[in-house]
Amino acid sequence: MKAVLLPGDGRVELAERPEPSAGPGEVVVRMRASAICRSDMSLYRGTPIVGGETAGGKVVPGHEAAGDVVAIGEQVEGVAVGDRVAGYLAVGCGHCRHCTSGAWMLCAQWRCMGFDFDGGDAELFVLPAGNCLVLPPEISYLGGAVLTDMVGTQFHLQREVGVGGASTAVIFGLGPMGNAGVMVGSALGAYVVAVDPLAARRERALRLGAAAALSPEEFAERRAKNWLGEGADLAVDCSGSAEGQIGALDAVRPEADVYFVGERTETTLDPSNQIIRKLTRVRGGWYFPRWRYDELAAFAVARRLPLEDLVSGTVGLEEAAEAFRAFDARETEKVVFVS
Ligand SMILES: [Zn+2]
Ligand SMILES: [Zn+2]
Structure with a gap:
């Protein structure tokens, strides 16, 4: 079978690999949609953000x-041949406190699909049966691919803080992750303000239900004139920039919630004014616990989430080199391999 490999330094190989088989408790999935994610760029450059042991193009990307x-292998329950599934990306030990609470990516022994074990950028891939998220008939393969990481992350964090019709939420950074947040927040009934320097991203946010879409400068100007009063109930930084993180802390009212989702390792904050004396609750948002999936899928169907609107284009596996190059150059937003 054909499989994409990323040996590092921006190289992309389309390799021929033996067809995988299902071991005990595992299933083999024929790939129909597999999205490129910004985190894949760490593999593309050869500096994986997870799965460092297996760097160097040994593992097929695609989470x-x-x-x-x-x-299906022996001892598989709950999944059958013919089921349409998406992959839950984390595999844990199965019995520690994080695995039993459903947050498998917090397990000390966790392994990540597409980083530690072969992912979806191939004609076939293998998943443990417990990692199969069965797709309702209303959700397409494309929708299923983007339902997990981006929409699942946003749905979980917004449900954690009870976003609803009385909420105001500000989302910084309108890449696919931020715009997934706009889609989810709007569908939950919130007044969503979307902030990004790029006009095309802001237009997409408006199509996905944002009440307002502003450049960072426009947002700062309005805030200076007391727009949103004391501040928003929730701010989510998906930009991974210092400006976005600081903007999120400054955008909320006292006793509000701020989530950092965009990856970043260093930012200078003003804890006294931004956190301590506002009693701000600052949290990290990263994927979702396994138990959240049924609610997520039901919500996506009931609210007819326009999941495919997060996809900017589709390509075949044989176009992988150009697809990764264009994505890395930020010429594309969310490209999905299809077969
Ligand atoms: Zn991802
Ligand atoms: Zn565990």
Whole structure:
């Protein structure tokens, strides 16, 4: 079978690999959609943000993938050949406190699909049966691929803080993750303000339901004139920039919630004014616990989330080199391999 490999330094190989088989408790999935994610760029450059042991193009990337179950191993329950599934990206030990609470990516022994074990950028991939998220018939493969990482992360964090019709939420950074947050917040009924320097991203946010879409300068100007009063109930930084993180802390009212989702390792904050004396609750948002999936899928169906609107284009596996190059150059927003 064909499989994409990323040996590092911006190289992309389309390799021929033996077809995988399902071991005990595993299933084989025929890939129908597998999205490229910004985190894949760490593999593309050869400096993986997770799975460092397996760097160097040994592992097939792709942690946002969906397809058809074509074979099942022994002792598989709850998944059958012919099921349409997306992959839950984290595999844990199965019995520590994080695994039993459903946050498998917090397990000390966790392994990540597309980083530690082969992911979806291939004709076939293998998943443990417990990592199969069965797709309702209303959700397409493309929708299923983007339902997990981006929409799942945003849905979980917004449900954690009870976003609803009385909420005002400000989202900084309108890449696919930020615009997934706009889509989810709008569908939950919130007044969503979307902030990004790029006009095309702001237009997408308005199509996905944002009440307002502003450049960072426009947002700062309005805030200076007391727009949103004391501040928003929730701010989410998806930009991974210092400006976005600081903007999120400054955008909320006292006793509000701020989530950092965009990856970043260093930012200078003003804790006294931004956190301590506002009693701000600052949290990290990263994927979602396994138990959240049923609610997420039901919500996506009931509210007819326009999941495919997060996708900017589709390509075949044989176009992988150009697809990764264009994505790395930020010429594309959310490209999905299809087969
Ligand atoms: Zn991702
Ligand atoms: Zn564990």
